[in-house]
Amino acid sequence: MRLKLVSLVIILSGLSACSTTEKPTKTTENLSSANSSSQIQATDAQSLYQLALNRQGVDQIQLLYSARDAAITEQQWPLLEQICTELERTPSVDQVQNKLYIAFAQKQQNKNTAALEILASLDNQLTQPEHFAWHQYLTASVYASQNLPKEAMEYFFRASETASKNNLTIPQLNHDLWHNLQQLSSYALERFNRGSVVQQGWVNLALYHQVYLGAPVELDQAINNWQRRYPGHPAIDVLPKKAAELIAITPLTIERLVVLLPQSGANQRLGDALKAGVLAALDNAAIDETIFIDEMLSPEELTVKLHEAQPSFVIGPLLKGNIDKFAASKTLLDYPVLHLNTADAERQSPQHYYFALNPEHEVQQALEHFLTVGYQKPMLLAPNNSTGQRLVDFFNVQWQRYSETTPEVGLYNDKKDMPTTIISLLEVDKSKERVASVKSLFKQEVESETRSRRDIDVIYILGDAMETRLIKPYLDVNVSTFADRIPLYASSKSHSKQIDSTDKGDLEGLYFTELPWMLSGQIADHSLRQQYNSLWPDQADISQRLFAMAYDSVAMLSNITQLSMIPGKRFNGLTGQLSITSDGQVNRHLDWAQYKDRQIQAVQLQTTAPMPLFMQSATTLSNSE
Structure with missing residues (x-):
């Protein structure tokens, strides 16, 4: 202060x-x-x-x-x-x-x-x-x-x-x-x-730091070249200290890695998927020794095992309850740790990071795309449970930063409740009442067509794969034929490789965010996917996602310090483009895909940082003068 x-x-x-x-x-x-x-x-x-x-x-x-x-x-x-x-x-x-x-x-x-x-x-x-x-x-x-x-x-x-x-x-x-x-x-x-x-000097210096980060000799040479090219540049004021800091960020060397995952109890299946991802990534990692420990141990038992192992780095645990438990006991305080979930407790150390397949990342990405395209009135459809309500609340809070409109929200209790929720939100029921009223005035047959509301310009589905497949047909038949088709979007929860193997037709036109690992042809190492399919051809979706998460956890370790210190730096992983925020959270930017002609196709959707309301009003004032 x-x-x-x-x-x-x-x-x-x-x-x-x-x-x-x-x-x-x-x-x-x-x-x-x-x-x-x-x-x-x-x-x-x-x-x-x-x-x-x-x-x-x-x-x-x-x-x-x-x-x-x-x-x-x-x-x-x-x-x-x-x-x-x-x-x-x-x-x-x-x-x-x-x-x-x-x-x-x-x-x-x-x-x-x-x-x-x-x-x-x-x-x-x-x-x-x-x-x-x-x-x-x-x-x-x-x-x-x-x-x-x-x-x-x-x-x-x-x-x-x-x-x-x-x-x-x-x-x-x-x-x-x-x-x-x-x-x-x-x-x-x-x-x-x-x-x-002056501008080019600043930019080139930043680019050198990103390109040669972790390579001290090359970075030092690049900076010397920069100084000869831009003598007297104002960046000289920040250069000596920053250069020394960044040169010191060499890739992390890990001699002994400890991985905490559930190896007993109800979540052992999840631990098996994580272990497979870690082992696959170790083939390409310069790590001398890896030790797997059951995260279901007590803090006292884990303390003893960690003291014996003396790890250079710890990955895990997976379960949020165990993360909070070990935080309370300070079991992991003295070790660099990449937790595989978020935590309710405060971050205990700048060496602690949190990597979760957080659905809020996808909601934020979809919201930014909606604003980039210019959608004004989104409609959200989500299950009426704690997760659905949490994601809806997150979307609403973020949306209000950028727009004066209020999203329409439909929460359904079960599949029987879906038609009523959709018809009510689209005001098809009111249209039917008007049609019935008109017909009652005439003895002859009156040709009619129900109309849905026209202000909804995008629909975002936050249900799982089965719910999305039930919702989509209801939307198709209840949107007025006189209106343009409303674009439909969903999160990765809507996508299931198991279900898609037999049924894709009901989702025609739907856009969704997804891990590159779950989309054919979206990862650089195609042989890895082929090997996985040959070893585990019928793995559940959650197991496949956890495999990719564990793989990225190991693959990104050597760059984790750089990622945490350089906000603009990205790591291209199986789970998306990964970056680390100032509070140690691993943020993900996922791929976009669309169901089209009974196939899933990767698509590039435009997304830029939206303009908050306070900026919009100031820009309007400036342009009017």
């Missing part, structure tokens, strides 16, 4: 330096002796602000400046906004600079819409390089604070270019730009590799 406070004071002092209006000189000649005594006693922001309200002219401005500085030191962001609003009433104050202060105060309060509106209103007033550089930096900071690195990057680059060209100093700019740049994938970096020399 102390370092953060010092950083904020430095940043805002830099912003003060860009003012073109000379501040009143801090001398006792400007104030009476009584006033001087009052100001000395009043050192906190609120007291200085109250004193200023009772003064006029130069005295008042001086006190407001002092109050503003104190508010920054105390991190009193509402008060800072209030002080700057008071300064705004004084014609002699640099109004552009003052508005930049207000925008900063609003950003610190997460009032992002208001901050961007102020910044957008200054677009035509940024005649001074200092103002423009700070404006771009603050705009970038708003986007970066909302985990929108691509949107932030353009503003960061312009701030850096302006500061470099005009020899300006903006504390934290280079650090924040570099941190944001590291959030991007290599593909995104390539798209930014254009424009000014």
Whole structure:
């Protein structure tokens, strides 16, 4: 917290330096002796602000400046906004600079819409390089604070270019730009590799770090070449420390691996699937020894076995209850661990990671695709149980970040309840009532066609394979023939290799997310799938998914430190494109596929980071001016 406070004071002092209006000189000649005594006693922001309200002219401005500085030191962001609003009433104050202060105060309060509106209103007033550089930096900071690195990057680059060209100093700019740049994938970096020399220098440095990460000699040579190519580049400020850190991230060497999985009890079958995946991956891993231990042991028993094994790394356990149990007993605290599930307990160590086949990953991916395409009114169909309700709630919370519309939700209790739920959501029942009412007015036969509601533009099914096969025909017959067909999407739960071997026709046109391992031709090592099919031709879907998960757990181990430190880095696995978040969670981006002509075909569906509502309103304001 102390370092953060010092950083904020430095940043805002830099912003003060860009003012073109000379501040009143801090001398006792400007104030009476009584006033001087009052100001000395009043050192906190609120007291200085109250004193200023009772003064006029130069005295008042001086006190407001002092109050503003104190508010920054105390991190009193509402008060800072209030002080700057008071300064705004004084014609002699640099109004552009003052508005930049207000925008900063609003950003610190997460009032992002208001901050961007102020910044957008200054677009035509940024005649001074200092103002423009700070404006771009603050705009970038708003986007970066909302985990929108691509949107932030353009503003960061312009701030850096302006500061470099005009020899300006903006504390934290280079650090924040570099941190944001590291959030991007290599593909995104390539798209930014254009424009000014300053921009290309930043991008190429980030690309070198990704390409040569874990190869100290090659990275050192690449950085030396970069320095010769971009002499005097502002990235020099972050280079020495960052280069040393990244050169130190060599691939992880594991001499002895311990794998915790259920080897007894009701979940032994799941443990067998995991063990098969681990053994398959070990063929290509430089691991000297692997020891399998039953995760159903007590913490005391496991502690003894771990002490005997002295593992370099631990994979597991699988069951969430065991993860929480060992967390409570601190059994795994001193070992680097890749858990095979999420945990309710807090992360105990930066060496602990969590890898789960989390359905929320797929829901987020589908939601981002819907927004990219421009769908406005989705309808969700899910089982009326804890899992279905959890996924619906997750979708709704995320959707409200980006859209003012509310998704329609249908929760069904069983297969008998599905037709009623669908008919009610699509308002087909109301159409039938209207048809019946019209027919009652005529003696002759009246030709009619029921109509479904027209505002639903996409349907997302969150049921399992059997439920999806029952839902799809109901949707086909209850969507009005006068309307365009509503696109249908589902998660990987809808896909079953066992069921698909005999029946694909009922799902014609359905899009779904899936592990590459579960789609024919979607993995680089085709021989691995052939070997698996020959050894276990009739394995259940869950066993196949756990095999792929265990395989990826071993395959990604040598890169796990790099993945955790470089957010833009990805690992192409059997379970999807894997990355690691700052809290140690392994995130997955799955493949898309579609049922078409009684076959499953891999498809490429457009997905970009959606624009939050606060950005949409600010963009609209900017475009209207």
